[in-house]
Amino acid sequence: MSHIVLAVGATAVCLSGSAWYLPAVADLRAGDDRPRSRRLGALACVTTWAAAAVAGLLLFAPVHWQAPGAVAGGGAAAGILLRSLARAQRARERRETERCWSALPPALPAARSRGPRRVLVAWTLLALAAAPVLTALRGPFG
Known part of the structure; x- marks a missing residue:
């Protein structure tokens, strides 16, 4: 297979990967507004996609196969390390958050509410029971 076919394929894959790397770039640009773990994950994503894009560009150049492969x-490897x-950072952040929440006094027990499925079933049964009654009241010529 020639370099050009692989280069075009790599370019198409990198362009379609924008669903992953564009939000990661937005997370990186947000800076301290995002948690450190999220920024590290975004950096891992951008690094991996940038390496794929550079490898695709190298496939257009008349270089040996080892350069794009390297x-x-x-x-x-850098993306796996960053990820x-x-x-690890996310695990530390979760432990810290759990420690902070455990320091708060326990909350009052919440009033028990009916689940949304029960409410849906109740309204459906009510509508099924009311439909024939309303039809009968309406009359045959309605």
Whole structure:
């Protein structure tokens, strides 16, 4: 297979990946408005997609196969490392949040409410019971 076919395929994949890397770029641009774990995850996403894009561009150039492969492999390794760091940071953030919430006094028990499914079933049964009665009251020529 020639470099051009792979380059066009890599370009198409990178363009379709915008559903992942554009929100990640927005998270990175938000800065301190996002938690550190989310920014690390976004950096992992952007790094991996950027490596794929650079590897695709290298496929257009007359270089040996090892260059795009090294770029793609290095980007994947960096993305995995960053994603692992993001997961560890997220676990620390969750522990801290749980510690903060556990320091608060317990809340009063909430009033028990009917579940939304029960309410839906009740209204459906009421409508099924009322439909023939309303039809009979309306008369045959309505």
